[in-house]
Amino acid sequence: MKTILKITSSARGPLSNSNKLVEKIVEELQHQHPDASIIERNLVSKTYPHLEEAHLAAFFAPAEDNSEATLVAASHSDQAIAEINQADVIVIGVPIYNFNIPSALKAWIDHIVRAQKTFSYGSGAPEGLIKGKKVYLAVASGGIYSEGPLAAISYAEPYLKTILGFIGIDDVTIFRVEGVNVPGIKESALEKGLASVVV
Numbered sequence: 001m002k003t004i005l006k007i008t009s010s011a012r013g014p015l016s017n018s019n020k021l022v023e024k025i026v027e028e029l030q031h032q033h034p035d036a037s038i039i040e041r042n043l044v045s046k047t048y049p050h051l052e053e054a055h056l057a058a059f060f061a062p063a064e065d066n067s068e069a070t071l072v073a074a075s076h077s078d079q080a081i082a083e084i085n086q087a088d089v090i091v092i093g094v095p096i097y098n099f100n101i102p103s104a105l106k107a108w109i110d111h112i113v114r115a116q117k118t119f120s121y122g123s124g125a126p127e128g129l130i131k132g133k134k135v136y137l138a139v140a141s142g143g144i145y146s147e148g149p150l151a152a153i154s155y156a157e158p159y160l161k162t163i164l165g166f167i168g169i170d171d172v173t174i175f176r177v178e179g180v181n182v183p184g185i186k187e188s189a190l191e192k193g194l195a196s197v198v199v
């Protein structure tokens with residue numbers, strides 16, 4: 001049985017284009033795997049804290065030095081990493097805010113990229129420890145970044161591919177609802193994005 005981890009990060013609730021694209025991808029996955037179980041993680045309704053000193057101390061403390069305080073500080077990260085380990089497929093909603101990913105999604109990333117848990121320098125070179133996962137990115141943007149003049153400032157997709165690759169996830173497929181603020185394109189952007197989904 002497949003487990004799908006469904007992650008959303010839009011602050012626009014039911015109006016969100018990335019949420020709608022995530023729903024469509026999950027729906028298509030469920031057609032293929034009707035008995036799949038789904039873990040839902042809304043990064044806006046339950047935010048991950050910005051990294052503070054206590055989190056970093058907990059991440060880098062040797063296991064024998066763990067105190068109740070370090071265990072509590074690491075609990076967000078432990079839970080997020082456990083969900084990734086549990087999943088076979090991860091669907092991530094990515095609204096583009098201010099030319100990049102939303103801070104809610106970045107905060108989650110800061111808790112999942114963790115030495116000895118999701119990556120290691122043990123062999124001298126960096127090695128991702130998360131193996132065998134498939135990721136779908138559901139990207140929504142006001143402009144068009146997949147081609148044309150804005151492609152040069154497409155920061156979110158290369159960043160996400162880099163950071164996911166760093167923890168070992170190389171199998172990344174991207175679907176987009178793009179141009180939702182561009183006259184002449186916005187009228188059909190959602191429909192076109194949803195229709196592009198093939199899993």
Ligand SMILES: Cc1cc2nc3c(=O)[nH]c(=O)nc-3n(C[C@H](O)[C@H](O)[C@H](O)COP(=O)(O)O)c2cc1C
Nearest residue numbers: 010012016017018095096097098099140141142143
């Ligand atoms: C705070 C904010 C910042 C935005 N910044 C950008 C931007 O830099 N580039 C862009 O193409 N669209 C931008 N947009 C438009 C969104 O990418 C677009 O509304 C998209 O649908 C957001 O995804 P969502 O509907 O899932 O929230 C911005 C929208 C908001 C609300």
